[in-house]
Amino acid sequence: MEKYRICVIGGWCGNRMVMVAEHLQDLLKDKGTPCRVITHSVWESYTRPPASDLVLQLLPAFTENEIGCPVINIKPLLADLDHPATINKVLQHVQASYPV
Amino acid sequence: MSHNIYLDYCATTPVHPSVRDAMRAALDETFGNPSSMHSAGRRAVELVDQARAEAAVSIGCNAEEIYFTSGATEADNLALLGVMRQRSSGQAHLITTATEHHAILHSAAQLEREGYAVTVLPVDGKGLVDPLAVREAIRADTVLISVMLVNNETGTIQPVAEIGALAHERGILMHTDAVQGLGLLDVSVRTLNVDLLSLSGHKIYGPKGIGALYVREGVSVKPLAFGGPQERSLRPGTENVPGIVGLAAALRFTGDHKPSERSRLRALREYLIGGLKARIPGVLINGPAEQVAPHVISFSVPGVDGEMMLLRLSSEGIAVSLGSACNSKSIEPSHVLTAMGLPPEQIGRSLRVSLGYPTTQSELDQFLSIVPEVVEHVLSVEQSTPQ
Numbered sequence: 001m002e003k004y005r006i007c008v009i010g011g012w013c014g015n016r017m018v019m020v021a022e023h024l025q026d027l028l029k030d031k032g033t034p035c036r037v038i039t040h041s042v043w044e045s046y047t048r049p050p051a052s053d054l055v056l057q058l059l060p061a062f063t064e065n066e067i068g069c070p071v072i073n074i075k076p077l078l079a080d081l082d083h084p085a086t087i088n089k090v091l092q093h094v095q096a097s098y099p100v
Numbered sequence: 101m102s103h104n105i106y107l108d109y110c111a112t113t114p115v116h117p118s119v120r121d122a123m124r125a126a127l128d129e130t131f132g133n134p135s136s137m138h139s140a141g142r143r144a145v146e147l148v149d150q151a152r153a154e155a156a157v158s159i160g161c162n163a164e165e166i167y168f169t170s171g172a173t174e175a176d177n178l179a180l181l182g183v184m185r186q187r188s189s190g191q192a193h194l195i196t197t198a199t200e201h202h203a204i205l206h207s208a209a210q211l212e213r214e215g216y217a218v219t220v221l222p223v224d225g226k227g228l229v230d231p232l233a234v235r236e237a238i239r240a241d242t243v244l245i246s247v248m249l250v251n252n253e254t255g256t257i258q259p260v261a262e263i264g265a266l267a268h269e270r271g272i273l274m275h276t277d278a279v280q281g282l283g284l285l286d287v288s289v290r291t292l293n294v295d296l297l298s299l300s301g302h303k304i305y306g307p308k309g310i311g312a313l314y315v316r317e318g319v320s321v322k323p324l325a326f327g328g329p330q331e332r333s334l335r336p337g338t339e340n341v342p343g344i345v346g347l348a349a350a351l352r353f354t355g356d357h358k359p360s361e362r363s364r365l366r367a368l369r370e371y372l373i374g375g376l377k378a379r380i381p382g383v384l385i386n387g388p389a390e391q392v393a394p395h396v397i398s399f400s401v402p403g404v405d406g407e408m409m410l411l412r413l414s415s416e417g418i419a420v421s422l423g424s425a426c427n428s429k430s431i432e433p434s435h436v437l438t439a440m441g442l443p444p445e446q447i448g449r450s451l452r453v454s455l456g457y458p459t460t461q462s463e464l465d466q467f468l469s470i471v472p473e474v475v476e477h478v479l480s481v482e483q484s485t486p487q
Binding site: 011012042043046057059060061062063064065071072073075 | 405407408411412414415422478480481482484485
């Protein structure tokens with residue numbers, strides 16, 4: 001089971017949030033850094049996300065101080081699942097902090 | 101702390117107690133089918149007839165010109181498809197505007213697919229369509245012009261009467277979707293120069309699932325459905341008697357309160373806009389300063405995501421609406437704000453607040469006290485996390 005936990009936070013766009021999470025999970029596995037990617041909809045429940053190593057936000061919900069882990073805004077993935085700059089930012093962060 | 105403040109009356113309104121009581125009486129005491137010949141059926145017919153007469157009085161037409169529908173979407177579909185399909189495709193032209201409700205725009209798109217000609221006119225930065233542009237768009241085969249009375253996102257009041265007059269000069273039929281205006285503006289089919297008018301129950305403190313289409317006597321409309329003589333075969337199917345009774349009660353209720361509520365809500369709207377400008381530097385009000393309905397305010401806060409603001413406000417118990425909709429494929433910017441020429445960033449940061457009869461200044465004060473905190477928080481998140 002993957003030890004690195006990523007939480008994708010979304011709002012009303014629940015379907016898109018799931019698509020982004022699945023896409024990132026596949027991508028990270030292909031890159032040799034398999035992760036456990038879960039989703040958390042603040043539209044369904046405006047609560048803090050489950051404990052994670054990295055939070056990816058489709059909308060600006062939380063600061064790093066609020067949830068105690070690194071946060072990256074990934075809003076461009078709403079329009080483009082492969083948005084290069086955003087994907088690179090996620091990959092770089094995961095590769096730099098992935099447990100060895 | 102949850103505030104439980106509802107500021108989304110353009111989306112729907114609560115059923116007023118007088119409407120609920122009228123409907124309950126119809127449900128409890130008059131369950132007959134209006135098509136039945138026995139006394140229970142006759143009592144139901146009487147209720148429907150009475151409601152039809154009241155609906156007619158409320159918009160200044162004859163009872164025989166009112167056709168009950170399941171809501172305004174059906175009424176809009178019936179108006180556009182029913183009128184246009186009187187002519188063969190390729191021989192009829194429809195004019196409408198880019199900021200109409202999707203019930204109109206999607207019906208127009210369907211007509212285009214069927215081979216009818218459709219002109220969708222642009223609007224200016226205030227959301228107003230230019231009557232001169234309508235005049236220029238008229239062709240020899242133009243059959244129908246459809247322009248909404250009040251825009252549901254910005255409150256813009258369109259010059260329907262002026263456009264209706266020029267339509268009639270050319271022998272063209274005029275339709276308006278009056279859904280958002282009916283609860284606060286004086287709506288008369290004669291004054292507005294319209295031949296068809298759509299209305300809805302749940303936007304005026306009535307029930308959902310009921311609406312009506314006014315069709316001027318002498319105007320031919322083809323039905324969309326078949327199977328019975330109800331509504332003179334234009335809208336067959338057993339009548340929604342409690343809904344019809346509720347619609348009439350809602351029209352009666354709003355008719356009694358319109359003048360006072362119009363001025364009260366207009367003052368509250370100004371109060372809210374003033375409060376927003378005082379508390380949120382750079383806030384942008386979307387839509388016109390004049391020729392605007394007294395209950396709708398669309399605004400954007402630079403740098404602040406609209407959906408996040410909505411969710412934060414919702415978590416505080418405050419219900420407002422969004423200017424953009426997110427679906428499974430992408431964020432869809434509001435077609436209304438887009439047509440008004442607003443930049444995509446401003447559209448994505450837009451919120452709609454809509455006031456209703458129950459709205460109080462105290463509620464707006466609570467809203468105004470919370471909004472700056474919400475703005476500050478969303479801004480802090482946007483600025484503190486890498487994009």
